[in-house]
Amino acid sequence: MTDSRETIAAQVRDAAEHKTALQLQGGNTKAWYGRSIQATPLCLAGHSGIVEYEPSELYITARCGTPLSMIEQVISGENQMLPFEPPHFGAPATLGGAVAAGLAGPRRISGGGVRDCMLGAEIINGKGEYLRFGGRVMKNVAGYDASRLMCGSLGTLGVLMSVTLRLLPQPQREQTVVMAETPADAIHKMNAWAGTPMPITATFHDGENLHVRLTGSSSTIEKCQNEIGGDRIEQSEHFWDRVREQTHEMFVPGVPLWRIRVPPSTRPLDLPEPCAMEWNGALRWYATQAEASTVRAIAREAGGQACQFRGPPIDQVFHPLPPALLKIHERLKHAFDPAGILNPGKMYVQF
Amino acid sequence: MKMQASLSELTKRFHQVLPEDAVLVKHEQLAPYECDGLTAYRQLPRVALLPATREQILAAVTVCRELELPIVARGAGTSLSGGALPHPEGVLLNFARLNRVLEIDPENRTATVEPGVRNLAISEAARPYGLYYAPDPSSQIACTIGGNIAENSGGIHCLKYGLTVHNIQALEVLTTDGEILELGGKHLESSGFDLLALMNGSEGMLGVVLQATVKLLPRPHDRKVLLAAFSHVRDAGNAVAAVISHGILPAGLEMMDHFTIQATEQYCSPGYPKEAAAILICELDGYEEELADQMERTRQLLKQHQATEVRLANDEQEAELLWRGRKAAFPALGNLSPDYYCMDGTIPRKHLAEVLEEIYALSGKFGLRVANVFHAGDGNLHPLILYDANEEGQLERAEEFGSEILQLCVRMGGTITGEHGVGVEKLDQMCVQFNPEELQTFYAIKSAFDEHGLLNPGKAVPTLHRCAEFGAMHVHKGKLPHAHLPRF
Numbered sequence: 001m002t003d004s005r006e007t008i009a010a011q012v013r014d015a016a017e018h019k020t021a022l023q024l025q026g027g028n029t030k031a032w033y034g035r036s037i038q039a040t041p042l043c044l045a046g047h048s049g050i051v052e053y054e055p056s057e058l059y060i061t062a063r064c065g066t067p068l069s070m071i072e073q074v075i076s077g078e079n080q081m082l083p084f085e086p087p088h089f090g091a092p093a094t095l096g097g098a099v100a101a102g103l104a105g106p107r108r109i110s111g112g113g114v115r116d117c118m119l120g121a122e123i124i125n126g127k128g129e130y131l132r133f134g135g136r137v138m139k140n141v142a143g144y145d146a147s148r149l150m151c152g153s154l155g156t157l158g159v160l161m162s163v164t165l166r167l168l169p170q171p172q173r174e175q176t177v178v179m180a181e182t183p184a185d186a187i188h189k190m191n192a193w194a195g196t197p198m199p200i201t202a203t204f205h206d207g208e209n210l211h212v213r214l215t216g217s218s219s220t221i222e223k224c225q226n227e228i229g230g231d232r233i234e235q236s237e238h239f240w241d242r243v244r245e246q247t248h249e250m251f252v253p254g255v256p257l258w259r260i261r262v263p264p265s266t267r268p269l270d271l272p273e274p275c276a277m278e279w280n281g282a283l284r285w286y287a288t289q290a291e292a293s294t295v296r297a298i299a300r301e302a303g304g305q306a307c308q309f310r311g312p313p314i315d316q317v318f319h320p321l322p323p324a325l326l327k328i329h330e331r332l333k334h335a336f337d338p339a340g341i342l343n344p345g346k347m348y349v350q351f
Numbered sequence: 352m353k354m355q356a357s358l359s360e361l362t363k364r365f366h367q368v369l370p371e372d373a374v375l376v377k378h379e380q381l382a383p384y385e386c387d388g389l390t391a392y393r394q395l396p397r398v399a400l401l402p403a404t405r406e407q408i409l410a411a412v413t414v415c416r417e418l419e420l421p422i423v424a425r426g427a428g429t430s431l432s433g434g435a436l437p438h439p440e441g442v443l444l445n446f447a448r449l450n451r452v453l454e455i456d457p458e459n460r461t462a463t464v465e466p467g468v469r470n471l472a473i474s475e476a477a478r479p480y481g482l483y484y485a486p487d488p489s490s491q492i493a494c495t496i497g498g499n500i501a502e503n504s505g506g507i508h509c510l511k512y513g514l515t516v517h518n519i520q521a522l523e524v525l526t527t528d529g530e531i532l533e534l535g536g537k538h539l540e541s542s543g544f545d546l547l548a549l550m551n552g553s554e555g556m557l558g559v560v561l562q563a564t565v566k567l568l569p570r571p572h573d574r575k576v577l578l579a580a581f582s583h584v585r586d587a588g589n590a591v592a593a594v595i596s597h598g599i600l601p602a603g604l605e606m607m608d609h610f611t612i613q614a615t616e617q618y619c620s621p622g623y624p625k626e627a628a629a630i631l632i633c634e635l636d637g638y639e640e641e642l643a644d645q646m647e648r649t650r651q652l653l654k655q656h657q658a659t660e661v662r663l664a665n666d667e668q669e670a671e672l673l674w675r676g677r678k679a680a681f682p683a684l685g686n687l688s689p690d691y692y693c694m695d696g697t698i699p700r701k702h703l704a705e706v707l708e709e710i711y712a713l714s715g716k717f718g719l720r721v722a723n724v725f726h727a728g729d730g731n732l733h734p735l736i737l738y739d740a741n742e743e744g745q746l747e748r749a750e751e752f753g754s755e756i757l758q759l760c761v762r763m764g765g766t767i768t769g770e771h772g773v774g775v776e777k778l779d780q781m782c783v784q785f786n787p788e789e790l791q792t793f794y795a796i797k798s799a800f801d802e803h804g805l806l807n808p809g810k811a812v813p814t815l816h817r818c819a820e821f822g823a824m825h826v827h828k829g830k831l832p833h834a835h836l837p838r839f
């Protein structure tokens with residue numbers, strides 16, 4: 001529970017003055033995500049603590065070094081949850097790291113992504129200035145939405161100091177059902193169901209079996225199960241934890257893992273390896289040795305994007321930006337971090 | 352700055368790229384565009400353009416860039432903050448003719464539309480598939496998706512289903528450099544910065560929206576509508592906080608105060624309890640039994656918070672009747688006064704009661720009537736200040752009253768605008784909410800997209816100079832320095 005704002009601001013100002021590149025570090029659980037860079041570590045885990053939490057307001061404000069697990073524990077005591085079910089990838093995971101990585105878990109299809117829950121952020125920009133954007137209320141259109149811009153920006157725009165996130169009530173009950181389906185049938189079914197009001201909050205296909213998480217009262221769950229079929233599984237929380245934390249056997253260690261996002265109803269992609277699917281088919285994971293260019297072309301062809309999520313360092317981790325977009329990115333980077341000291345090159349080689 | 356081109360030269364240039372009837376220059380042609388929903392501000396543009404294709408927009412923007420003409424985009428002109436107010440030296444780019452729904456994709460649950468498509472038209476086009484577009488501003492029969500994106504508009508149902516930003520999947524944006532940015536897609540989450548989010552609520556300052564792909568949702572299984580009456584505004588405010596904190600997420604939760612109830616009863620007789628100090632209208636949706644359970648819990652919570660009456664609509668018709676008064680509230684109040692000024696602050700729910708009481712006190716101080724009808728579940732206030740512009744000094748008093756309300760919102764940990772935008776109206780209050788470094792960041796974001804500052808110049812973000820002057824106004828406790836000088 002410490003406020004290290006002043007120290008961190010001073011460190012950033014000093015780095016800006018000397019043009020020393022900084023590598024932002026929370027719990028160091030997701031440092032592998034993005035391009036690998038060499039720079040002086042800026043440790044942020046010490047800047048921690050919940051600043052404000054009032055269950056009736058459905059938000060929490062916490063410093064970014066606060067452990068994600070602590071936040072989840074506190075809010076679950078009030079029957080609330082982070083709607084985007086973020087992966088931790090290790091016990092020391094921090095709130096700031098989760099927001100900067102911008103990754104959402106299986107609940108993405110019903111709870112939204114990180115940015116959908118972002119209400120406000122306080123940051124230190126690359127000049128060492130302390131800035132506040134957004135706020136604590138859901139409706140807020142004063143000024144450009146710089147706080148959502150922080151989500152998924154991998155620390156390249158600012159050092160996140162504290163964030164305010166929208167929370168949701170925890171579901172009363174959840175039940176997972178499983179059924180054998182080919183990938184093509186699974187895609188078809190998930191998208192057909194998604195067009196109905198059935199309360200499905202997660203889907204996962206492991207190449208052979210489709211898992212569907214239903215949420216609601218016993219009677220609602222029963223009704224939906226009658227409609228979609230399948231068998232109930234026990235202890236489904238553990239199952240979804242394994243998907244969220246990628247300890248499920250589909251996430252083969254040691255092989256490059258590609259994260260491909262496509263329009264959900266896209267037919268199975270033309271890659272030989274088995275595919276793990278989430279988000280009603282909108283998120284597809286491939287552990288494959290295929291050439292990066294091949295994977296990208298397949299994703300692009302389908303109207304989507306591919307990112308090498310895990311694997312040996314490569315130059316282009318994320319989907320390449322077309323020139324017009326790259327120019328805007330470079331200008332925005334310059335706007336927040338004119339000296340280019342915050343995680344330079346973490347996202348794209350150019351900035 | 353270039354020498355200003357003559358009107359005949361402008362006309363000639365635009366005629367080269369647009370059909371004859373798409374270039375308007377005569378006073379009577381321009382008059383319909385002189386203001387948007389914020390009628391206190393009026394200004395004619397030099398030229399208004401009515402492009403019908405994206406090629407025509409591209410060509411028009413190229414001419415504007417070459418002649419360094421300010422561009423103000425306009426959808427339906429329902430903005431309540433002057434976002435679509437023309438620039439005296441500039442071009443008004445009207446999207447009325449770009450009103451086609453290009454595609455409904457039921458499998459991926461998206462609709463792809465031109466920027467001038469009306470909000471409600473999207474849901475109408477999606478209806479055969481059992482889908483709809485969720486954000487439903489009360490202006491939805493008129494306002495366009497381009498305007499919704501620019502203002503990040505909300506509606507009655509955004510408590511549960513989100514604002515515009517949560518429901519936009521992809522955009523094609525034209526910058527004043529003539530570049531087309533493709534943001535997002537039918538897939539979720541794109542690599543790079545979240546420029547899609549940044550475009551929402553950017554008030555037409557960063558780029559021109561050429562095309563939008565929006566998310567469609569399945570229509571809810573069933574809904575229930577409740578009305579609760581209270582003898583004290585404070586109880587109603589506390590009831591709102593209680594419902595939410597008990598894990599109930601209504602599709603909509605709206606409050607109307609005594610004055611508004613009277614006005615709507617006079618206007619369209621929805622049968623509201625006339626003596627009530629405030630009523631809440633609560634809509635719940637979901638599956639049958641679960642919905643019944645939620646409704647029961649809500650009813651009990653409302654009772655516990657001293658509701659004098661809780662009414663449940665038994666069928667769709669009764670539900671519509673309960674909503675009718677709420678939906679007619681603005682015109683009903685409009686009937687009571689020559690002019691009204693609609694404010695739009697947001698505060699944490701727990702402060703609702705306190706802030707409402709303070710607003711009534713301010714009403715006494717300024718001698719102007721105020722009505723409150725608003726999105727209580729989101730803490731989004733819409734105090735309506737009634738005034739008469741023909742009475743000397745009333746407009747100024749109304750604006751000052753409004754300004755005090757917004758500052759109160761900021762003090763309570765809220766914001767100066769929840770969904771209507773800053774426009775030309777809340778520039779001074781921006782100085783209260785943001786410090787100079789934050790404002791500098793906004794300038795830099797603006798110029799990352801619109802290097803030459805051609806889009807909607809002078810709106811949404813105040814200059815530091817203006818803030819310095821506004822700050823000085825406060826030092827003098829309400830006495831304006833240089834009161835004889837024009838302010839802009």
Ligand SMILES: Cc1cc2nc3c(=O)[nH]c(=O)nc-3n(C[C@H](O)[C@H](O)[C@H](O)COP(=O)(O)OP(=O)(O)OC[C@H]3O[C@@H](n4cnc5c(N)ncnc54)[C@H](O)[C@@H]3O)c2cc1C
Pocket residue numbers: 387388423424425426427428429430431433434435446466467487488489490493494495496497498499500501502503504505506507554555556558559560561681770771807
């Ligand atoms: C009676 C009434 C009720 C209302 N109720 C609500 C409500 O419930 N919730 C709510 O949020 N708002 C409400 N509003 C405000 C208003 O309707 C919304 O702000 C709406 O989104 C504006 O849409 P429009 O098409 O009229 O845009 P306009 O007023 O024409 O323009 C608004 C802004 O959008 C920009 N713009 C328009 N098209 C484009 C484009 N293609 N590209 C880039 N920029 C563009 C303009 O430059 C301007 O800055 C209400 C207004 C009225 C009059």
